[in-house]
Amino acid sequence: MDRASFLKKLEAETGPALRAAGFTGGLESGGNAAAFEYRFDEPMSGHTTFRVGGPADLWIRPRREGFPVLAGLVLRRAGEEGIPLFILGSGANLVVSDRGIRGIVLDTGGWTGLLDGEGGPSSLWIRAGTPADQAAELAADRSLSGLEFLAGMPGSIGGALWMNARCYGRSVSDALGETEFLVLPGLDQGREPGTGWGEIRRAPVKEGEFGYKKSPFQAMDALILAACFTLSLGSPERIRAKMEALRRDREERGQYRFPSAGSAFKNHRALGAPTGKIVDQMGLLGFAIGGAQVAPWHGNFIINRGNATAGDIRALVEELSRRIRAERGFAPEPEILFVGEWQAKMVRGIE
Numbered sequence: 243m244d245r246a247s248f249l250k251k252l253e254a255e256t257g258p259a260l261r262a263a264g265f266t267g268g269l270e271s272g273g274n275a276a277a278f279e280y281r282f283d284e285p286m287s288g289h290t291t292f293r294v295g296g297p298a299d300l301w302i303r304p305r306r307e308g309f310p311v312l313a314g315l316v317l318r319r320a321g322e323e324g325i326p327l328f329i330l331g332s333g334a335n336l337v338v339s340d341r342g343i344r345g346i347v348l349d350t351g352g353w354t355g356l357l358d359g360e361g362g363p364s365s366l367w368i369r370a371g372t373p374a375d376q377a378a379e380l381a382a383d384r385s386l387s388g389l390e391f392l393a394g395m396p397g398s399i400g401g402a403l404w405m406n407a408r409c410y411g412r413s414v415s416d417a418l419g420e421t422e423f424l425v426l427p428g429l430d431q432g433r434e435p436g437t438g439w440g441e442i443r444r445a446p447v448k449e450g451e452f453g454y455k456k457s458p459f460q461a462m463d464a465l466i467l468a469a470c471f472t473l474s475l476g477s478p479e480r481i482r483a484k485m486e487a488l489r490r491d492r493e494e495r496g497q498y499r500f501p502s503a504g505s506a507f508k509n510h511r512a513l514g515a516p517t518g519k520i521v522d523q524m525g526l527l528g529f530a531i532g533g534a535q536v537a538p539w540h541g542n543f544i545i546n547r548g549n550a551t552a553g554d555i556r557a558l559v560e561e562l563s564r565r566i567r568a569e570r571g572f573a574p575e576p577e578i579l580f581v582g583e584w585q586a587k588m589v590r591g592i593e
């Protein structure tokens with residue numbers, strides 16, 4: 243990829259696209275470069291909660307104003323030039339390889355807060371880059387109950403939707419009414435003439451399309467832009483008390499003690515017990531490969547003791563899979579996602 247030429251073309255397209263979308267000032271005054279933050283060979287260890295990961299060829303974070311237009315331009319240009327592209331939320335569920343990511347990483351972290359002028363008295367449209375904890379705060383500020391379960395959970399709303407994150411008995415889809423997303427140009431059959439950078443679609447949540455850690459976005463090439471949550475009016479004191487209790491609970495469970503990406507494996511009925519429990523029963527608490535270790539206090543948490551490589555983490559996940567399969571006849575599916583350029587093929591069960 244010729245990164246300089248990619249950026250040059252992108253910058254040339256930015257002004258006209260923003261003007262066409264109705265942005266008349268601000269962003270362009272500092273030059274089109276002001277619309278994007280970007281870096282070459284950006285270490286992904288600074289963008290993942292595991293604190294591992296080699297360089298991304300080109301990391302781009304469109305700034306807040308005009309995000310859908312700017313992100314759309316990046317997606318279209320990457321598509322046209324055949325450059326691979328990865329969409330980054332908060333990196334709270336990722337193991338990026340030590341070799342890093344070839345192509346572009348599109349960071350959604352600049353697209354936060356509420357969607358302007360949208361939502362009703364008991365619904366909130368929240369932008370995809372908003373941290374999940376902040377989304378719970380935005381609801382609490384309006385005395386709206388229903389997002390308390392996200393308090394203290396690392397990750398963005400976009401990532402939480404993509405993963406259909408689940409905690410304290412609730413999945414993100416339980417509170418979800420509608421989603422807004424950008425269909426990537428090229429795959430976009432029904433593009434409005436003249437928009438050029440892709441089509442923004444809204445879709446109500448349909449029965450059965452979300453499941454346990456499953457969302458329709460996992461089978462789509464789309465950039466999630468926002469989520470509309472259907473909430474109910476509640477007592478601000480009670481909402482905040484619940485949020486505080488959940489944050490404390492995570493703290494007491496040691497979730498923030500070391501870098502991690504939360505639960506390493508999904509739970510499976512076939513195993514008859516939560517995966518963490520099985521790891522515990524097999525005497526594997528504290529089991530380590532290099533700097534990656536099964537948390538001594540939780541069998542489904544893999545932690546970075548400080549000097550772990552992505553390779554260590556992957557080797558540990560593969561070894562746990564292998565041992566569980568050998569003992570229980572079934573390997574659990576990893577919940578954490580392996581991203582970037584890996585050397586070897588992954589073992590069965592985590593392909």
Ligand SMILES: Cc1cc2nc3c(=O)[nH]c(=O)nc-3n(C[C@H](O)[C@H](O)[C@H](O)COP(=O)(O)OP(=O)(O)OC[C@H]3O[C@@H](n4cnc5c(N)ncnc54)[C@H](O)[C@@H]3O)c2cc1C
Pocket residue numbers: 291328329330331332333334335336350370371395396397398399400401402403404405406407408409410459464465466467497498502503504505579
């Ligand atoms: C301490 C700790 C505790 C955790 N506890 C829980 C828990 O209780 N329950 C739980 O479910 N998870 C938990 N996690 C995992 C993590 O928080 C969630 O999976 C979270 O939803 C990931 O969001 P993210 O923004 O970091 O996504 P990322 O890790 O950045 O990305 C995850 C996937 O989503 C895609 N994606 C992200 N944003 C977009 C977008 N805007 N459009 C399209 N695709 C997108 C990415 O391409 C990637 O495929 C925990 C993690 C940590 C570190």
